[in-house]
Amino acid sequence: MKRVFAHFFLLPLCLLAAPTELWSQNLAEEEASIAELRRLLDDEVTVHDSLKRMLDATAREIEREKNQSSPNEDRLRSMMSQALQLSGRIKHQQQRIRQHERQVEAATAKLDRMYEDLLDSLIRVKAVGQSIPNDAVDVHIWVVKEKRLYLLPGIKRLSYEPQKVHALAPASITDSMEKAIVVDYLRRALKEVEDRVEAVRTSRAEYEELVRFRRRLSRFMDDVREELFFSPLYALSSTGGVEGPGLTAMRLQGRSIVDLLYQISARNPLLDRVAVAPDKETAVLTIEEYLELLKEAERQLTNYATVIREKLR
């Protein structure tokens, strides 16, 4: 019996030891490593994009040659062989990108755990420490929180100023050079907004399926619990009906979407509720609320893309 008890209480001790080990690692080194991994990933993506452009150009050339009255067979054969080679290189490049993405993902998860432990320590220092001014600790806490927020793969903020886009009116510009620059700026902005819409849409589809499944699971578990009611087993439920802190990634992504919506000056009661909650870092969003937020983001960003398209017309 003693051995059984010993095994039960050894398990949580092992779990407690794991973050302590992470804590001792060098944070700066990890940050540098992740930056390097991301740079390598960007390089690979750039190579992939240029190969893709070359393949598109070759395909257009082949099409043009085919449409001529007397196509040059040798030239066609050579171009097709070139296209085949490019296609092979693109496939290889895609594999390299996936490999790098996996590395970035693993490093990100590790760094996120380190930030979490650091935050926890800083909060404890704030609660106990007399020698360190609280303001200094607060600043440090916010810096780490911000780093953590932008660490996770999520819906990133827009890289340009939406207010500037609102102010631009290419139709009223007479100078051709200036007009070309403004149109190019707007096209880039539109591309970025469309990318965000796509990212939000993909995330929404994933979470919609998850929510549907969880609702069905919850009904199934509710029925199982009901059948157990006449037994004291019902009371032995390990989580006791109290919810855990929720999905960390979802919570942080939720915050990043709120930031993005504020950036384009969107307004919604749900945004205020998330933004003004006094304990933003704890579980504020339920999975249903997160889904609602994604729907709102998709709607607002689509409207915003329409505004840019109107300016370009």
Next chain:
Amino acid sequence: MKNYGSGSAFRFRTHVLLMCLTMLTQEGRAAGDLDVRWSPEFGYFHTYGTLDQNRQHWFGQASLVMRYRESQVKERWQLQFRLRPEFYNYQKSTAILNMSGQAQYRWRWNKIHSAAELSQHYQFYYGGANDQFTDATRVQYTAAFHFRPRYSVDVSLGYFQRNITGDTDHRLQAPNGAVRLVFYSDKLTVSTGCYTEYYEVKRPDTYSPSRRRGWGIGPEATVEYNGDLFANLTYRLVVRDADAFGTNDNEHHFSGIWGRSLGNRLACFVYADYTFREIDRRGDLAFYSTNNENRIYAKLSLEEQKSLEWFLKVGYLRYELYGLDSEFSGVNVSAGIEWRN
């Protein structure tokens, strides 16, 4: 039929239920969500146990669930009412009516997440000469203190009371408590802890009225994965003290739930429950077990529309009847439909 739960306790619980239902129909309704579920099902079961061997019977049941919920940023409350009539052509026609009401309130204060729950269940069993009435009351409070990210200490305090009135009367009271250390990650939850209870069993209807009281204690562990599929495995050991039984009585309980979405509309769920007792207690009139049932069942459900679902259930059940020194077991297959608002 016997006098069903006469006395002020019965009236008090009925009053609490009525209060809950009154709240359901009053203010605040516009701000909350009212969910209604209605699911009839029909099927066959084949028996194996010593009580009724190798016979086939049909059965039908229908479940109505009404739930009202209201959520704020840091608090949530919920009222739930359930009604489930069941019909069996077992030996002679048998009918069972299950009714229950539940009120639950959850709130957060700093790092403490709490839940308080009051629930009341009734079961009316009509089987000719073997009519029986069971009522059970449960009050429970659970607090989870999130002392650091990903970790919490959960403390539960509860009181459980169950009265069975019929050919054999049985009264059980069991105040209980549990302490657990829980580790969370995005998809994995691991919990270990200890459960304890003080129980009192009374059999007032026997020739020599028997009564037994004692302590039950034991460790428990749960592992839960909640990602693209759901899986929960739990093990508990409950040791009842030697003073009550003459010797230590160890009860091992295993349970598992598994669920997976199979595409957009199809989902599959499996529930299994197994209790292993080191000493056979059948025939012991004042015996009390945390679980008399061993069972496994699988449910396959197909979502036709957002508010309509078809399902198929296959299950095996083995039920130990302690007072009768017997057991009842069988397999069953049923199909049904569920409507939701």
